[in-house]
């Protein structure tokens with residue numbers, strides 16, 4: 001292992017910080033090895049390694065046989081899928097996806113839904129397992145199809161070492177999940193909205209070392225959520241990471257995003273609501289690097305893509321943004337700081353520090369604040385009432401804005417009319433950072 005200051009500091013600081021941020025241990029309760037004491041190989045349940053076969057029923061049968069302790073095994077090879085599966089219940093089981101599943105069916109819903117289970121692991125032992133959604137066949141016609149993967153009410157789990165490619169709709173959703181770890185994943189979707197990378201809500205989840213390409217959510221937290229640590233995320237031509245969209249009774253707290261690298265996305269980070277109630281509080285957003293994004297730090301309490309929800313506005317309170325560097329596409333059109341809070345619930349205790357973003361176009365940029373209190377940027381201090389938009393013009397590059405790029409940022413998004421190739425899982429997700437776990441097949 002190469003020794004450098006970063007890894008030394010990371011090795012000393014990250015485990016304790018992760019422990020402080022999360023509310024307990026994450027991941028499955030028993031090992032892959034123990035789950036392999038019983039293996040249910042889909043080939044023994046009617047599975048056929050062919051791109052035009054239907055792995056759905058064999059997967060469901062193998063699951064039924066192994067769901068109370070064992071490994072459902074999809075060996076290396078190509079498999080078609082025309083019947084979607086709901087893998088419900090069970091515990092102490094794994095889905096070892098070493099093969100590649102290609103979408104054949106056209107129904108809506110979720111190709112693979114895992115629900116109400118515990119001590120669960122979805123992984124590829126070769127790091128080459130994937131789901132290929134062939135979303136382009138829908139997108140070329142201007143429509144959407146099924147989502148690839150959904151975990152619902154799953155506890156003590158991990159998902160890692162797989163690629164999710166070209167979903168006809170969302171790629172990976174975690175709905176009301178607890179004690180999870182997601183890592184060493186790549187998600188590559190078409191270049192349009194509605195193809196979310198990872199959407200997550202629940203409690204005590206660590207998402208790290210993930211790359212997303214699409215033109216919508218990169219790794220996004222939805223309500224209700226608490227105690228999440230999301231770090232070493234590479235949004236390689238995406239929509240960018242976000243919290244939202246938020247509506248009535250929002251309950252989000254104790255979320256930390258750090259080491260987030262964003263290239264050619266809609267934003268580096270956005271918190272989005274329109275009306276609504278409840279709050280987002282006690283969150284941190286540290287160590288962000290961005291290049292060529294439309295928005296950078298963007299809090300929008302009047303997000304017009306969302307129809308107004310009941311309530312005076314979601315309260316954003318005690319949020320800190322520290323150490324943001326890089327460049328934005330055009331800081332005069334879309335300033336790198338945009339904090340627009342609801343007049344019925346002005347933001348309070350917002351901290352922006354070590355913020356050094358400069359514009360790639362023109363010679364000045366704006367910060368814009370409205371109904372927003374705290375320190376840094378154009379935030380007003382010492383109050384909590386509503387106020388009209390204030391702008392601050394920045395006419396020279398902030399010192400220290402220069403930030404590294406990733407070795408091979410995407411030069412353009414993926415076409416909506418041609419198949420997207422299945423990529424290898426990368427081994428770095430943030431400049432200079434080494435993933436917390438090595439690839440299983442590395």
Ligand SMILES: *[C@@H]1O[C@H](CO)[C@@H](O)[C@H](O)[C@H]1NC(C)=O
Pocket residue numbers: 281282283284318
């Ligand atoms: C603000 O949030 C941080 C976590 O980001 C927490 O440690 C701190 O106690 C909170 N401050 C207040 C006043 O609640």
Ligand SMILES: *[C@@H]1O[C@H](CO)[C@@H](O)[C@H](O)[C@H]1NC(C)=O
Pocket residue numbers: 213236406407408409410411423426
């Ligand atoms: C970003 O995506 C492009 C296109 O697939 C790929 O060539 C490049 O390697 C990715 N960047 C990194 C650092 O993985």
